Amino acid sequence: MAGVLLFGAVYFVIMLTDLECDYINPIDLANNLNTYVMPDLAAQMALVLVFLLLGEWTSMLLNLPLAAWNVTKVINNRQFYDATEVFRTLSKHKRENFVKVGFYLICFFYYLYSMIITLVNESTSDYNTASAH
Numbered sequence: 001m002a003g004v005l006l007f008g009a010v011y012f013v014i015m016l017t018d019l020e021c022d023y024i025n026p027i028d029l030a031n032n033l034n035t036y037v038m039p040d041l042a043a044q045m046a047l048v049l050v051f052l053l054l055g056e057w058t059s060m061l062l063n064l065p066l067a068a069w070n071v072t073k074v075i076n077n078r079q080f081y082d083a084t085e086v087f088r089t090l091s092k093h094k095r096e097n098f099v100k101v102g103f104y105l106i107c108f109f110y111y112l113y114s115m116i117i118t119l120v121n122e123s124t125s126d127y128n129t130a131s132a133h
Contacts, residue, residue, distance in 0.1 A: 001047050002111055006104035008040050012097045020090060030083035037079050041070045059111070066103060 015033055018024045024032075048067045051060035073079045081093070 001043060001050075002104060002108045005040065005043055005047070006101065006108055008036060008043075009097055009100040009104055011036070013094065013101060016090060016094050016097060019086065020094075026083040026086045030081040030086060034080045037081070041074065041079065044070055059107075059114070062107060062110070066100075 012033060015024065015029055019026065019029045044063070044067055048060055048063045051057075051063065070079075082089075086093070
C-alpha cells in the first residue's frame with residue numbers, strides 16, 4: 001500500500017511539473033488529478049486503520065499527522081484541484097506533493113526495515129526452538 005501511495009504522489013508531482021512546463025492545460029490537470037484525490041485519501045486512511053487494527057502503534061503514529069491533515073483538507077473542502085486557481089497555487093501544490101513523496105519514501109523504507117527485522121526474529125526463534133528439541 002505504501003508503494004502505491006508513493007507512486008501516486010510521484011504521479012501528482014509529474015503532472016504538476018507538466019503544467020508548469022505547459023505540456024498540459026489546467027482543465028486536463030484538474031480532471032486527471034481530481035480523479036485520484038479521494039482514492040489517495042482513502043488509501044491513506046485505510047493504511048492508518050490497518051495499523052490500528054494490527055496494533056502497529058509506531059507505524060500508526062507515524063501516519064497519523066498526514067491522515068489528520070488529509071481529514072482537515074476534506075472538512076475544509078480543499079482536497080480537489082481547481083482549474084481556475086491551479087496556476088496561482090502551483091508552488092503550494094508542488095511543495096505539498098514533494099513532502100508527500102519524501103514522507104512515503106521514508107515510510108516505505110521503515111516498513112521494509114520492520115518487515116526484515118520481523119522475519120529475522122521469527123527465523124531466529126524458530127531455529128532456537130528446533131535446536132532445543
